[in-house]
Amino acid sequence: MQALTLPLSQAISQDTVTQGTPSQPTLQDVADRCGVSTATVSRCLNAPDRVGKDTRDRVLAAIDALGYAPNFGARLMAAGRSNTIGAVIPTMENAIFAQGLQAFQDGLHQAGFTLLVASSGYDPQVEADQVRTLASRGADGLLLIGQGRDKAVYDLLHARGLPALLAWTYRADAPHPAIGFDNVAAMAELADAVLDQGHRRIGYISADTTTNDRAAERLAGVRAAMARRGLSDGDLELCTVPYGIETGAQAFRTLMTQTNRPTAVMCGNDVLAAGAMGAARDLGLAVPKDVSITGFDDIELAQVTSPGLTTVHVPHAQMGAKAADALVARVAQDAPLISVKLPTRLVMRGTLGPAP
Amino acid sequence: MQALTLPLSQAISQDTVTQGTPSQPTLQDVADRCGVSTATVSRCLNAPDRVGKDTRDRVLAAIDALGYAPNFGARLMAAGRSNTIGAVIPTMENAIFAQGLQAFQDGLHQAGFTLLVASSGYDPQVEADQVRTLASRGADGLLLIGQGRDKAVYDLLHARGLPALLAWTYRADAPHPAIGFDNVAAMAELADAVLDQGHRRIGYISADTTTNDRAAERLAGVRAAMARRGLSDGDLELCTVPYGIETGAQAFRTLMTQTNRPTAVMCGNDVLAAGAMGAARDLGLAVPKDVSITGFDDIELAQVTSPGLTTVHVPHAQMGAKAADALVARVAQDAPLISVKLPTRLVMRGTLGPAP
DNA sequence: TTGTACGCGTTATCAA
DNA sequence: TTGATAACGCGTACAA
Numbered sequence: 244m245q246a247l248t249l250p251l252s253q254a255i256s257q258d259t260v261t262q263g264t265p266s267q268p269t270l271q272d273v274a275d276r277c278g279v280s281t282a283t284v285s286r287c288l289n290a291p292d293r294v295g296k297d298t299r300d301r302v303l304a305a306i307d308a309l310g311y312a313p314n315f316g317a318r319l320m321a322a323g324r325s326n327t328i329g330a331v332i333p334t335m336e337n338a339i340f341a342q343g344l345q346a347f348q349d350g351l352h353q354a355g356f357t358l359l360v361a362s363s364g365y366d367p368q369v370e371a372d373q374v375r376t377l378a379s380r381g382a383d384g385l386l387l388i389g390q391g392r393d394k395a396v397y398d399l400l401h402a403r404g405l406p407a408l409l410a411w412t413y414r415a416d417a418p419h420p421a422i423g424f425d426n427v428a429a430m431a432e433l434a435d436a437v438l439d440q441g442h443r444r445i446g447y448i449s450a451d452t453t454t455n456d457r458a459a460e461r462l463a464g465v466r467a468a469m470a471r472r473g474l475s476d477g478d479l480e481l482c483t484v485p486y487g488i489e490t491g492a493q494a495f496r497t498l499m500t501q502t503n504r505p506t507a508v509m510c511g512n513d514v515l516a517a518g519a520m521g522a523a524r525d526l527g528l529a530v531p532k533d534v535s536i537t538g539f540d541d542i543e544l545a546q547v548t549s550p551g552l553t554t555v556h557v558p559h560a561q562m563g564a565k566a567a568d569a570l571v572a573r574v575a576q577d578a579p580l581i582s583v584k585l586p587t588r589l590v591m592r593g594t595l596g597p598a599p
Numbered sequence: 600m601q602a603l604t605l606p607l608s609q610a611i612s613q614d615t616v617t618q619g620t621p622s623q624p625t626l627q628d629v630a631d632r633c634g635v636s637t638a639t640v641s642r643c644l645n646a647p648d649r650v651g652k653d654t655r656d657r658v659l660a661a662i663d664a665l666g667y668a669p670n671f672g673a674r675l676m677a678a679g680r681s682n683t684i685g686a687v688i689p690t691m692e693n694a695i696f697a698q699g700l701q702a703f704q705d706g707l708h709q710a711g712f713t714l715l716v717a718s719s720g721y722d723p724q725v726e727a728d729q730v731r732t733l734a735s736r737g738a739d740g741l742l743l744i745g746q747g748r749d750k751a752v753y754d755l756l757h758a759r760g761l762p763a764l765l766a767w768t769y770r771a772d773a774p775h776p777a778i779g780f781d782n783v784a785a786m787a788e789l790a791d792a793v794l795d796q797g798h799r800r801i802g803y804i805s806a807d808t809t810t811n812d813r814a815a816e817r818l819a820g821v822r823a824a825m826a827r828r829g830l831s832d833g834d835l836e837l838c839t840v841p842y843g844i845e846t847g848a849q850a851f852r853t854l855m856t857q858t859n860r861p862t863a864v865m866c867g868n869d870v871l872a873a874g875a876m877g878a879a880r881d882l883g884l885a886v887p888k889d890v891s892i893t894g895f896d897d898i899e900l901a902q903v904t905s906p907g908l909t910t911v912h913v914p915h916a917q918m919g920a921k922a923a924d925a926l927v928a929r930v931a932q933d934a935p936l937i938s939v940k941l942p943t944r945l946v947m948r949g950t951l952g953p954a955p
Numbered sequence: 956t957t958g959t960a961c962g963c964g965t966t967a968t969c970a971a
Numbered sequence: 972t973t974g975a976t977a978a979c980g981c982g983t984a985c986a987a
Contacts, residue, residue, distance in 0.1 A: 280958045295956055312735040316675030317980035320963045336701045338694045345691045357732060360716045379668040488899050517903040524905055543844050548874040548904040549880055625964055637973045651972055673964030676979045
C-alpha cells in the first residue's frame with residue numbers, strides 16, 4: 244500500500260506541463276510547403292493513383308518532413324468512416340479471450356484497421372454502454388461475444404447501421420451473424436467422454452448462466468448428454484460462481500465436502516478447472532485417481548496444470564482471424580456477414596480417468 | 600481448418616447490408632425539438648450547472664427520446680480533447696498485463712475516460728506505429744510499458760505535447776515519469792533466496808533483453824546477487840527465448856540436458872516458469888526435489904502449477920489503478936506526472952527447495 | 956491532373 | 972441564463 248515517491252523537484256522536471264498544446268501540422272501546412280492545394284495532399288493519402296507521380300513524391304516527402312499525421316476527428320467527420328473496429332469482451336482479467344483477440348487484432352492491423360477494445364465485466368448494462376461509446380466514436384463495425392443481450396443493444400446497432408459480428412458462439416437458429424462453435428454439442432461430447440469412463444455422479448462448476456449464454460449452452464450440453472443415458476438432473480450437482488481461479492477452487496471444495504460427492508467435476512471453462520485442480524491438490528485428492536476434472540477452452544492454463552487438463556479445444560486464433568476478415572470485408576466492401584461454425588475437438592490430457 | 604457454413608440464403612438474411620448510413624440525431628435535432636439553441640444543449644452535457652433547471656430537464660428528456668449521442672469526431676475537433684487514454688502493451692496473448700490493464704481500465708472508466716488498447720508484439724517499430732496511431736486519434740495521454748524505446752518515440756510525444764506514463768518499471772535514474780517497481784532489486788531478492796538454499800549452479804530463462812528492458816533488468820538483478828556472493832558469470836547458464844509456455848518448456852529442456860546441469864532454474868516471468876514446470880514433469884524431474892524453479896510476476900498461472908510457483912509478487916491492480924489516477928489528473932487538471940515506486944514481495948510457494 | 960469551396964457536428968467566445 | 976457564430980481539419984463534388 245505504501246509507495247515510495249520521488250522528491251517532487253526531481254519528478255516534475257521530467258514532464259514539464261505543456262502550456263498550450265503545440266499545434267500539429269495540418270493538411271494545409273503540407274500543401275503550403277510544396278505549393279499544392281489541400282485537395283491534392285488529401286488525394287495523395289486516400290487515392291494515390293489519382294495524383295501525378297512527381298507531385299505525389301514531393302507531397303509524401305513533405306509529409307515525412309513535417310511529421311504530418313491526419314487528424315482523426317476531422318477525417319471521421321468528413322468521411323464518415325474511421326477504419327476502426329470495436330470489440331466488447333466480457334473481461335480482460337483472465338486469458339479466455341486473449342488469444343482470439345490477438346489474432347483478431349492482427350487481422351485488422353493487416354487490413355489497415357485499428358482495434359478498440361472495451362470490456363464489460365459480464366455486466367449487460369456496461370456492455371450496452373460500451374457499445375454506445377464505440378458507436379459514438381465512429382467504429383465502423385463491432386465484435387461482440389455471445390448472442391445473449393438486451394434487444395435494445397441490437398436496436399441501437401440497427402439504428403446506427405452498425406455491422407456487428409458475434410463470436411465465441413454459433414447456433415443454427417441464431418438471428419444474428421456469428422462466428423464460433425457449438426457450445427452445446429462441444430460440451431456434450433466432453434460429457435460423453437466422462438460418462439464413458441463410468442462416472443455417474445457429476446459435479447458441474449458453471450459461470451452465471453443468466454448473463455452468459457456460452458455458460459448456459461455448455462451446461463445444457465452436459466444435461467443433454469446425461470439425459471441421453473437416462474441420467475436425471477438429480478445426478479448433476481451444480482455450483483454456480485463467477486469466473487476465476489479462486490472461485491473455481493471454492494466451488495470445488497463445496498462440491499467435494501458434500502455427502503455422496505461426485506466422482507467427476509466438469510467445469511464451464513479452464514479457469515474454473517484450474518482453480519478446481521488447485522483445490523484438489525490442497526484437499527489431498529489425486530487427479531484423476533480420486534476425482535476427475537475437465538475444463539473448456541484449451542487456453543494456456545490447461546497445459547500447465549499437473550496433470551495436464553482434459554478439455555475442449557477451441558480454435559481461438561482461427562476464430563479471431565476469420566472474424567477480422569469478415570468484418571473488414573463487410574465494412575470495406577459491403578460484403579454480407581455470414582455465420583460460420585468452427586470445429587472444436589476434445590483434448591485428452593491427464594485429468595479424466597475411470598470412475599473409482 | 601474446414602468450417603461449416605450456413606446456406607447463403609439463410610445467412611445473409613440476418614444482416615441486411617445498409618444502403619446509406621441512417622444519419623444520427625445531432626445536437627441541432629435535439630435543440631430544435633425543445634426550442635433552444637445548440638449551445639444550450641451542448642452546455643447541458645458539458646456544464647449542466649450553467650443551465651436553468653427546467654431547461655436542462657427538457658433537454659435531457661429530448662436527448663433520451665431521440666437517442667442522441669455526441670459525435671466523437673466533431674467533439675474532438677471542436678474541443679481538442681477526446682477523454683481517451685491510449686495504452687500500448689507488448690502483448691495480449693498471455694496474461695502478464697491483463698490484471699494491471701483491467702485495473703487501469705476500471706480507473707479510467709470511473710473518471711469518464713475511455714481506454715484504447717494496442718499491442719506491439721514486443722516490436723519497437725510496431726510500438727512506434729501504435730503510438731502514432733493513438734496520437735492521431737486524439738488520445739489525451741498514453742500508458743507505455745517499460746523505459747526502453749527509440750528516442751524518436753519520445754520526441755514524437757514531446758512534439759505532440761502528449762503526456763505519457765511508463766509502467767511496469769521504476770528506476771531512480773530514469774528520465775521519464777514511471778509507475779512501477781524495481782525489477783533489478785526484486786529479482787535480486789529472489790536470487791538471494793535461491794542462493795540461500797545452497798544453489799550454486801543457476802539456470803536462467805530470459806526473454807530477449809535487447810527489446811525488453813524489464814527482462815534485461817531482471818537478468819541484471821540475478822547477476823548482481825550472484826556477484827555479491829562471489830559467483831561468476833560462468834555459474835549462470837543463460838537461455839534466451841520469446842515469452843511463451845512452449846518456449847519456456849524448450850529452454851528448460853535445453854538447460855537440463857547439458858552436462859553439469861543447474862540445480863535451480865530461474866525464469867524471467869511466470870509464463871516461462873510454467874512452461875519449465877511442464878517440461879520438468881515430462882522429464883520426470885520432481886520439483887523442487889530434483890530441481891528448483893522460480894518465476895516472476897505472480898499472475899494467475901503461478902497458483903495453478905503443482906506445486907505452486909515460487910515467484911515475485913507484483914502489485915498489478917495497484918499499479919493499474921494508480922496509473923489511471925495519475926494520467927487522469929495530468930490530463931484533466933494539469934497535475935504533473937510523478938514517478939512512483941511500488942513494492943514487490945517474494946511469494947514462497949512450493950517450487951524452491953534446497954540444492955540436492 | 957489539379958484547385959475551389961462547402962459541409963460535417965461540436966465547442967467556445969462573445970454579446971444579449 | 973441563453974443565443975448567434977466562428978473556428979476545428981479533412982474529404983469530396985464540381986469546376987477548370
